Amino acid sequence: xxxxxxxxxxxxxxxxxxxxxxxxxxxxxxxxxxxxxxxxxxxxxxxxxxxxxxxxxxxxxxxxxxxxxxxxxxxxxxxxxxxxxxxxxxxxxxxxxxxxxxxxxxxxxxxxxxxxxxxxxxxxxxxxxxxxxxxxxxxxxxxxxxxxxxxxxxxxxxxxxxxxxxxxxxxxxxxxxxxxxxxxxxxxxxxxxxxxxxxxxxxxxxxxxxxxxxxxxxxxxxxxxxxxxxxxxxxxxxxxxxxxxxxxxxxxxxxxxxxxxxxxxxxxxxxxxxxxxxxxxxxxxxxxxxxxxxxxxxxxxxxxxxxxxxxxxxxxxxxxxxxxxxxxxxxxxxxxxxxxxxxxxxxxxxxxxxxxxxxxxxxxxxxxxxxxxxxxxxxxxxxxxxxxxxxxxxxxxxxxxxxxxxxxxxxxxxxxxxxxxxxxxxxxxxxxxxxxxxxxxxxxxxxxxxxxxxxxxx
Amino acid sequence: xxxxxxxxxxxxxxxxxxxxxxxxxxxxxxxxxxxxxxxxxxxxxxxxxxxxxxxxxxxxxxxxxxxxxxxxxxxxxxxxxxxxxxxxxxxxxxxxxxxxxxxxxxxxxxxxxxxxxxxxxxxxxxxxxxxxxxxxxxxxxxxxxxxxxxxxxxxxxxxxxxxxxxxxxxxxxxxxxxxxxxxxxxxxxxxxxxxxxxxxxxxxxxxxxxxxxxxxxxxxxxxxxxxxxxxxxxxxxxxxxxxxxxxxxxxxxxxxxxxxxxxxxxxxxxxxxxxxxxxxxxxxxxxxxxxxxxxxxxxxxxxxxxxxxxxxxxxxxxxxxxxxxxxxxxxxxxxxxxxxxxxxxxxxxxxxxxxxxxxxxxxxxxxxxxxxxxxxxxxxxxxxxxxxxxxxxxxxxxxxxxxxxxxxxxxxxxxxxxxxxxxxxxxxxxxxxxxxxxxxxxxxxxxxxxxxxxxxxxxxxxxxxxxxxxxxxxxxxxxxxxxxxxxxx
Numbered sequence: 001x002x003x004x005x006x007x008x009x010x011x012x013x014x015x016x017x018x019x020x021x022x023x024x025x026x027x028x029x030x031x032x033x034x035x036x037x038x039x040x041x042x043x044x045x046x047x048x049x050x051x052x053x054x055x056x057x058x059x060x061x062x063x064x065x066x067x068x069x070x071x072x073x074x075x076x077x078x079x080x081x082x083x084x085x086x087x088x089x090x091x092x093x094x095x096x097x098x099x100x101x102x103x104x105x106x107x108x109x110x111x112x113x114x115x116x117x118x119x120x121x122x123x124x125x126x127x128x129x130x131x132x133x134x135x136x137x138x139x140x141x142x143x144x145x146x147x148x149x150x151x152x153x154x155x156x157x158x159x160x161x162x163x164x165x166x167x168x169x170x171x172x173x174x175x176x177x178x179x180x181x182x183x184x185x186x187x188x189x190x191x192x193x194x195x196x197x198x199x200x201x202x203x204x205x206x207x208x209x210x211x212x213x214x215x216x217x218x219x220x221x222x223x224x225x226x227x228x229x230x231x232x233x234x235x236x237x238x239x240x241x242x243x244x245x246x247x248x249x250x251x252x253x254x255x256x257x258x259x260x261x262x263x264x265x266x267x268x269x270x271x272x273x274x275x276x277x278x279x280x281x282x283x284x285x286x287x288x289x290x291x292x293x294x295x296x297x298x299x300x301x302x303x304x305x306x307x308x309x310x311x312x313x314x315x316x317x318x319x320x321x322x323x324x325x326x327x328x329x330x331x332x333x334x335x336x337x338x339x340x341x342x343x344x345x346x347x348x349x350x351x352x353x354x355x356x357x358x359x360x361x362x363x364x365x366x367x368x369x370x371x372x373x374x375x376x377x378x379x380x381x382x383x384x385x386x387x388x389x390x391x392x393x394x395x396x397x398x399x400x401x402x403x404x405x406x407x408x409x410x411x412x413x414x415x416x417x418x419x420x421x422x423x424x425x426x427x428x429x430x431x432x433x434x435x436x437x438x439x440x441x442x443x444x445x446x447x448x449x450x451x452x453x454x455x456x457x458x
Numbered sequence: 459x460x461x462x463x464x465x466x467x468x469x470x471x472x473x474x475x476x477x478x479x480x481x482x483x484x485x486x487x488x489x490x491x492x493x494x495x496x497x498x499x500x501x502x503x504x505x506x507x508x509x510x511x512x513x514x515x516x517x518x519x520x521x522x523x524x525x526x527x528x529x530x531x532x533x534x535x536x537x538x539x540x541x542x543x544x545x546x547x548x549x550x551x552x553x554x555x556x557x558x559x560x561x562x563x564x565x566x567x568x569x570x571x572x573x574x575x576x577x578x579x580x581x582x583x584x585x586x587x588x589x590x591x592x593x594x595x596x597x598x599x600x601x602x603x604x605x606x607x608x609x610x611x612x613x614x615x616x617x618x619x620x621x622x623x624x625x626x627x628x629x630x631x632x633x634x635x636x637x638x639x640x641x642x643x644x645x646x647x648x649x650x651x652x653x654x655x656x657x658x659x660x661x662x663x664x665x666x667x668x669x670x671x672x673x674x675x676x677x678x679x680x681x682x683x684x685x686x687x688x689x690x691x692x693x694x695x696x697x698x699x700x701x702x703x704x705x706x707x708x709x710x711x712x713x714x715x716x717x718x719x720x721x722x723x724x725x726x727x728x729x730x731x732x733x734x735x736x737x738x739x740x741x742x743x744x745x746x747x748x749x750x751x752x753x754x755x756x757x758x759x760x761x762x763x764x765x766x767x768x769x770x771x772x773x774x775x776x777x778x779x780x781x782x783x784x785x786x787x788x789x790x791x792x793x794x795x796x797x798x799x800x801x802x803x804x805x806x807x808x809x810x811x812x813x814x815x816x817x818x819x820x821x822x823x824x825x826x827x828x829x830x831x832x833x834x835x836x837x838x839x840x841x842x843x844x845x846x847x848x849x850x851x852x853x854x855x856x857x858x859x860x861x862x863x864x865x866x867x868x869x870x871x872x873x874x875x876x877x878x879x880x881x882x883x884x885x886x887x888x889x890x891x892x893x894x895x896x897x898x899x900x901x902x903x904x905x906x907x908x909x910x911x912x913x914x915x916x917x918x919x920x921x922x923x924x925x926x927x928x929x930x931x932x933x934x935x936x937x938x939x940x941x942x943x944x945x946x947x
Contacts, residue, residue, distance in 0.1 A: 311521070350603070370621075371591045380628070381522070387632050399625045406618055414610040417602050454521045 001051055001058050002044065003037035003066050004105045010034075011098035018091040026094055027077065027084060034074040041067040045456075054173065055112040062109035064314055064456045065241045069104050072233050072321050073097075076226075078435050079329045083226035093133060097230065100126040104238030108245070113162045113172040116242060120158070120206065123238060124151050127231065131223040139339060143222025150205070150215040158202030164195025174250045181253045188254075196257050199246065206239040209299065210268040213292045217280075220288035225335055228284060229328035232291045233321040240298060240317060248306040255306070263303050267397060269296035274401040277408045283331060283341045286408060287324065290367060293405065294320050297382050300394050304386040312381040314457045319366060319374030319446060326363035326439040330356050333432050346412050348421030353428065357416045359436040362443050364409040369402055374446040459503075460512040460528045463496055463538065464576050467545075471568035478561040483553055486564035490546040493571070497542035504535055506926055508934035510581060518585075523635065523642050527582040532931035536783055536924065537578040537710055540790045543913075544702050545571045551798050551906045552695045554805070557604055566596040570699055577707050583631045583644035586715065590624055593707065597692075597699055604693040612687045619684040620674055627671035627711075630664045634719070653719035654938065658726060665723030668716045669731060675708030676764045679738025689757035690810075694801040697753070701760050701797065702790040709767055709786055713779060713935065717771070721938050724774065732772045732858070736866050738765035743872035747879070752803070752810045755880060756796050759836070759873065763789050766869050769862070770851030774939050778854030779932045784921055785847025788835065788914070792844060795832040795910040799825070802903060803884065807892045812880065817889035822898040826885045828907050833881055835914040837874045843917035 010033040017026050041063055048059040058066075077097075084090050103123025110116045128151065132144025162172075168189050169177045181188075205212040220228045251258060273296060277289035298316055301309040333356070334349075335341055350357040366375035379402065386395045446453065470489030474482050504511060510529030518526045530538060549567060557563045573596070576589030594617065601613045635642050637652035653664065674681040689697050717724055742761035749755035767785050770778040802825065803818070804810055819826035835842040838849070848870060856863030889896070899907065917924065 365595070370595065371588045376591075377519075377522070380632075383629065384522070384632050384635070387629065388636050392629075392633075395629055399622075399629065402625065403618055403622050406621060407614070410614050410617065414602065414614060417599070418610045449519075451519050451521060454519075 001049060001056070002040040003070060004056075004102065004109075006033055006037045006040065007070075007098055007102050007105065011095050011102060014091050014094040014098060017094075023090055026090060027081075030077055030094060030098070031074065034070055034077065037070040038067060038074065041070060050111060052115075054175075055115045056106070056109050057111035057175075058109050061245075061310055061457055062241070065108035065237065066105050068314070068318055068321070069101060069108065069234055069237055072237065072325065073101050075322075075325055075435070075439070076230055076233065078431070079229060079325060079332070080226035081431065082332065083224060087133075093130070096126045096130050096133075099123075100130065100230065101234060104234050107238040108241035110242070110245065111174045113165070113174070116246070117155075117159065117162060119238075119242070120155065123235065124155070127227075127235065130227045130230070131219060133227065134224050137222075137339070139222035140224060141222075143219045146215055146222075147219045154202050154205030154212070156202075157198050157205070161195045161197075161199030161202055164191050164198065168192030168195060174245065178250050178253070181251070193254075193257050196251055196254060197261065200258050200261060203239070203243045203246065204265060207236070207243055207295050208239075208292050209265050209295050210272045210292065211265075213269070213273065216292055217285045217288045220291075221282060221284045225284065225328060225332040228288075229325060229332070232287065232324050232328070236291065236295075237317050237321060240295070240313060244302070244306075244310065244313060247302070248309070252306060259303060262299060263394075266296055266299035266303055266394070269293065269299060270398060270401045274404040274408075278404060280408070281342045283343060283345070283412065286343075287327060287331075290405065290408070291320075291324065293401065294367075296401070297379060297398060300391070300398055301382045301385050303394070304382075304389040304391050309385060310457045311454050312378070312385055315374070315381065315450060315453050316378035318453055319378045319443075322439060322442050322446065323363040323366040323373075323375060326359050326436065326443065327367070329432065329435055329439065330360045330363075333429065343411050343415050344419075346415040347419035349416040352421065355433055355436055359440055360416060361413060362440050364413060366443055366447070368406045368409045370406075372447045373443060374450065377447065377450045459496070459500055460530055460579050461514050463493065463500070463542075464528065464572055464579065466493055466496065467568040467575070468572040471565040471572070474561045474565035474568070480560075482561040482564045483549065486568060487546060487549045487553075489568060490542070490549055490571070494542045494546055497538055500530060501535065501539065501927075504530070504532075504927070506532070506930065508532065508930040513581070515581070522584065523644055524584045525582045525644065526585060527645065528576070528579040528585070529581050530579055532928035533710070533713060533783065533935070534578045536787060536928050537706055538575055540706065540787050541571060541574050541578065541703050544698070544790055544794055547794060547906055547909065548695050548698045548702070550902075551698070551794075551801070553902065555694075557693070559603075563600070563604060566600050567695060567699065570596040570600075570704075574703055574707065578710060581646045583635065583646065583649050583715075585644070586711075587624070587628050587631060590627075590707065590711070591621075593704065594620055594624075597696060597704060600696040600699070601688065601692040605696065606691045606693075609691045612684075612691045616684045616688040619681075623671035623674035623681070626667045630667035633664065650718050650938075654721060656720070656722075658722040661720040661723035662726050663723075665716070665720045665727050668719070669712070669727075672708040672711045672716060673731075673734075673768070675711070676705050676768060677708070677761065678735050678765055678768050679741050679761065680734070682738070682742070682761050685761060686754050686757040689760070690751065690753050694797055698794050698797050701757070702794045705760070705764055706786045706790060709764070709771060709782060712768065713771055713782065713932075717774065717779075718935055718938060724772070728772050728774065729859075732769045732855070732862060735765045735769035735772065736855075736862050738762070739769070739866055739869045740872070743869060743876065746876045747872065749876075750812055752800050752812055752815075752880065752884070753797075754810075755812070755876060756793065756800065759876065760789075760793060762869055762873065763793075763836075766848065766851050766866055769866060770854050773854045773858040774936060775854045775857060776929075776932055776936055777850050778858070779936065780925055780928065781847050781850025781854060783928045783932065784843070784917070784924060785851060787924065788843035788847045788917060791910055791913050791917075792832055792835045795828075795907060795914070796836065798903075798906060798910075799829050799832065802899070806896050809892060812883040814890070814892050815884040816887040817885075817893050818896055819885040820889055821893065821896040824899045824904075828899070828911060829881065829885060831911050831914060833877045835918070837877050838870050841915065841918045843914045843921070845918055846921045 050057045106119030128148045134140035208216040273293035280286040366373035369375045369379040513529035515527040573593035580586035638648045746758035767782045771782040835844040838844040
């Protein structure tokens, strides 16, 4: 709770920083604020409080996610240094990012459908603006526009779903709806089920699951790289958290309504995303499809056993977020002023910048799920959960898509270690190198001691 | 002690990565020699019975049931010994070649050693899988960074191929994990028990999931298609690691993690697997005969040899498994020697093509003599190490199925055909333009090859101590099968 207030305060503060002439110190203050947020979450951990007439519920699940979001945002601000330094309107951008984070935190701690909607809208509206924040670039504008159109459409679905659920159960409160569903499983009006499926569609859009993923590649590619990194880490974590809270905590007792549809979505997500990623030459598009593909693995955990999946999903997301943050850090430092980063841009990186190559290698190996990196343990737990619950077919499919994943991730590895490059060497930024080093240490640490995170949510 | 053997190479490799000393090869050699001494200490204090010794068991990831459980029994010990003997030789043999980024290169070799020893000593299913996968990463990068032409495509195929096999193994292991009673565990005896209690149909499925993983790693026909290209394209130390030690992971996996786990599955499908292996022997030998490239020829001969080892181990007789154990050692040493000789020839003539060579005996008699000895080991002449292993293996196959034994026996004849032909094409005849200025072995090369010859002859003449090390562990492992026949199942 306190973390949420701190971030809100930071957002408002950065809006007025322009007037107060605090621009120089803004990023430092944001760092301190985020750090304070992490500490506050750690202090609150283990308690469970509801606020605002029980509209927000801070239990261990939401605190763990809020903590993860704060840590990733902290690292993100470090990574996105250029994005703020090289462009005007630093205060507006900072505020927008902070409001995105506020939305993300609400999405992982709501206990009321209205709060869910508010959280999603706070997050999305800020993101629409951020996606278009390279005003002079057509791609950026296009990304913002596409994102906005598709996003509002999905919000419509979600709102309709919430309305129908309210009509059927007479409440917006997640806990009350859950209690009501557990009580009268059978005598619900038929439009309740339509409501559940509409919410499934709306949220599937937010987590970019196939077939609601069409916006993702274009938006990821067109947005400024720093914003793409934000989307594929913080926003993804929040969307999955919201998905989990709704379907596991609220609609768990009507499992049969959505499980079949979700299983189809999971299979489609795995297959379509991984197969499409193979032919992408633009690295940002490839990472976009890969990020869609990872949602597929998370959904398998969800399909297998939504009650026991919280720890697995949390760990998977943490592993995924750190690895993709590392990948985007390296991507954005290679990018300079090009619009399009292709696999060829990575040629010969091992000789030119060994640390970056190492960072990218570890990030890609983790994303591909090679032990002993955290990506492996994430996938392992998904597989184990599915096998335990008898979904062997899904596991075999996931094994095959993992192999396809290796194929496209390793294209970048091969470019880095094998291909020659004729480009001149860029300058090394100590701050970026330090961040890459830190991310490598975090990745390996998370892989060797997975217990540290696993027990947070259980 | 086991922990030392696993983590000391990792420690040295991390030191190399961080400090990047200019003479990385010396550091690596020193490290691997310390490791060798460590393994000799283990041999000296090893008690010859079937128990796991030097056991360490600490929980690692409690929520996943993963324990860091390692220990050494006779079967492990032989392979640990093979690893610790070969790695210093491999490092020493690479001294003449200047690899760019040497610290990374030797660091990766030592990391590989860590993973290999981990594979051979794990007593926990998931830990075994982790080391198994970790072994793939250093060798992949060794091949990718320092390999030959078109290595990007070939090494990727190698990686995906082996990863595919091992992921199915992982699924099988996790399935077994959930069959263990009570609080699930990956502990090896618990997995054995869980596997044995399964109905035959499920054991059959598990048999194939595990067998394919091991067969790809060895590789056994028809899962071998990654192997010749990878062996050819890898830098020589990489080829030595792959053929000398890494393929033994597959056979070790089969002996430790397949035969005792799903006995009914093995009963059901063992014959099929043996037939596949025997087909592979003949097939690979025939291809080896027509090879024009020296390195590829040895790659195919390796498939033939490993096919025989797999077939022998699958006969489930103590002779067969013991033969597999001794032949693993022998093959590792011989194939290392052969690849080193190829490297020596390549370094002086810049070619692997047999047709371009000839007459080396006239200019380099010592090399020719060494080559003869190693070659005789490879074609299993009595009094060489190859003979002991192949004799036991063919013997066991003959008892298992006389016809298969006879076909597998062809391996010796076919092996003699391609090896003697190779000798003839490279060593005998007249010198030509390429081999005219061929220099004989230098002292450094002798330092690498003489131990190889000594080992080949020593194991060939007096294999008993080595056979004794693994005898009771093998007998214990195969107990389950004699119990079966006793109870008439």
